[in-house]
Amino acid sequence: MTDAPHPLLARFSSRTVGIAAAVITVLIWTSFIVIARASNDPARGGLLTPFDIAYCRIVGACLILLPLGAWLVHQDRARGIRGSSWLRISPLPGHITIKTGFFGGLLYALLAYSAFVYAPAVHASVLMPGSLPLWTALLAMWLLSDRITPARAAGLALIVLGDLLVGGLSLLQVFEGGSVWIGDLLFMTAAMCWACYSVLARHYRLDAVRATIAITTFACVAYLPMYTAMALTGVVKSQLFHAPWRDLLFQAAFQGWGSVVISGVTFTQMIRHFGPVRSTMITALVPGLSALSAVLLLGEPLHWNLAAGLLLVTGGILFGVRAAAPNPSKNIAVKPVSKRAGG
Template sequence: METKKIWLIYLMLALATSTWGSAFIAGKIAIESFEPATVAFFRFFGAVILLFPLMWYLEKDIPKPTKKDWFLFAMLGLTGIALYNIFFFIASKHAPVIKSSLFIASNPILIILLSALFLKEKISRNQVLGLVLAMLGVAFIITNGHLEVFINMDFELIDLVLLGAVICWALYSVIGRIVLRKFSSIVSTTYAVAFGTVFLFPFALMETSVADLTSGTIGAWASIGHMSVFVTVVSFIMYYYGIQQIGAAKASIFINFMPISAVIMASLFLGEALTIPHLIGALFVLSGVTLSTYKRTSKASKANTMKKLA
């Protein structure tokens, strides 16, 4: 793969995962009017309305799914769409921001381990060092430089909810890698979102009513619309394409951009202070991503050059 194209993929992944950070802000607004499963259902119901026409327009020769393919699509919908988002919005409503960010930031570790275990993807030394550096940066950001938060943190029931979110997203990323061997990123995303929306419907039906829907604020509906179009449709397709091109383990490194963007947007839209520790942490994350990607790209580039000269 050409160096220029690789860096475009890296930029795309950074943009996609940074956009996910806005879900923290939009989720906080939406959850004030609706319950978790209801927010998740309308988010993906809006997304699936956009995704199917887009898929039919862009994809001319979609492979016919087998029973195994439908099962994998259903697992994508169950793990990364239905369960993950129920956990995410429950956490948005009940969990402290620091604790939620800590758990979600641990996603790349589990993804890399599962990718190595089930997909036989190799883990390089630079990738491990970059991951550690990025995780340190994330920890610095969400604790505002006070790392003793780790020591003082008590175990609570909400921790199980957050752990469930991390496990679901890791499974979603790894299963997605398998699906992408046959289907494009937009086809995989569309079917995953469709199954996830179906799984979410009965939960939304149980916890909400017509009166609840009509009493929702404009801000809540606008937040759901933002999550449908930008956080789901645009960003999911970009993330899946990145996984298809560079692998689930390496792409997962970019998830560390999510808490950075969440912190920045929180300061802009919620009035939270952007501190020096936040900026230092952002530097660590960017350095970690660079270490885990650029070094390996450089070696691959040298190898290709040697082949051309041979």
Template sequence: MTIRTPWLGILCGLLTAVIWGVQAVVSRHAMLTGLTPADVTILRFVTAAAVLLPWALRHMRPFPVGALGWRRAWVMALLVGPLYSLLLVGGTYFAPALHNSIISPGLIPVFTALLVYLVTGERAGRMRLIGLGIIVAGIAIFSRDALAMASSRPDAWIGDLLFVLVAFLWSIFGLLARRWGASSLEITATSCLLAVPLLAVIALALPVNMTRVPFAELLLQAFYQGVLVGVVALYLYARTVATLGAARTTLFLPLVPIVTAAASALLLAESPSPTELVGMAVVVMGMLVAFRSPSVG
């Protein structure tokens, strides 16, 4: 059992990276087929809420907020609920899928370190700061074409800015989740369930095109975004942390942009430019340095 357990954690970590890496491609595909960010958001949270409802009814008291309480639960829902999804999917309308997997995961540790310093005064260790600096430099290189509004990336800068906001929201969410000590499954369940009444507002305020696209596309988005990303990836990530520890689990995150790059080329025929390839390599190197370094020192 002791021999097999690490391999189970490695397998769970690899599957998590694959699911997260392909998510950007699936979101981009939704935009190319005529769906809107509102469509994908509605499909994601309705499906995830339906899957998680039986567990929440059995384990969360009071329902549907559990140990978080109403105030904290609504904060979490606002950070990683429909708004988060609208920004994430909306970004893929303007920018290629790879931009999501480079900018958001890359900036999350940068924003997190900055917020920790501003709130607590705790400084990151020297090697982690070096890694974070490499990440920022890599993202600057990666986004050069988008910021210059190159003909191949005319509106990508809009998507890139949305991905920056996604990283900022996730950083706040991560710090609050750690501070409040709530389980990842409980946070996900309450965020999805509290999102359901907000979906009616989204459907009324934003364009909805579900009736104009093939039913198979709706099933793909509901299953991938709601089940695989919303439930399965969460479970796999939690198992990876439990088996390998939080520090080792972060080493799987640099695989996300690599998976996205491969899936984008195979499924969407979207290939990164030479500048984007260089920036991607620099970001991945910075993530490896930052994640392997102590948080303080």
């Protein structure tokens, strides 16, 4: 991809587009945590199961991204580029589509939505954004031979302390019959899956749009037919064919169009204007904003350990990002989606 602005954006200044993209990205990522909890919380009586919501997410994203993927593949083939697509829909080769799609397109969604059944949104605000840079750094060190500097290690240490204050204390409920710890483990595992996708995208130097289409293509092929058959035959408990259409359309629109498509585009635009370091610092607002939204909109309590964990995780993200400031001349247009954390 090039850095040339879209014709529709050319009438606005780069600063205006960058600020608008940053605001939209932060709003969607914050809303993702709050809406996912409100939709999956058993106490709120939502009809759709976590797997149903994942289904709606994939369907919504497919409606936009699969036609775009087929068009990109057609364009590639017209230019004589062969062997760079999968099923003539994903604009990436099959082995890359499958690996990135498994972690970033399917497993992440299933784990994240399932976690909100057990744990509140405030926990997600700390553990999902907080675990992501930790897992990403460890996987990059192992698979990409990245070096963790002492300053970055200090930032990661703050994140670990924040995660322990939230997830560690919930683990103490294992023998008391509590279930919040299950959600906390699922949040951290979901973050690990997205970190795997992030590292793979970096390893293969993937274009943002093509990577998003690829992971959606894999999720479509691997999940939609199987889950449809299981829901129709009663193998799994599903409300897909009983829930009101407005619920299905809302989840498809927000989870699919918003969390996958729109936030992917706006994050890419934000990266182009602000750069990766400043962009990550902007998205460090998400833990605090989503926690505050959960308290105000969902009535969730903000206990001392949650507040302390939130401060440590946010501080660790900011400290680690500033310590790892890259060369400003480095090309930043190819990997933005790999760093997306929320939705």
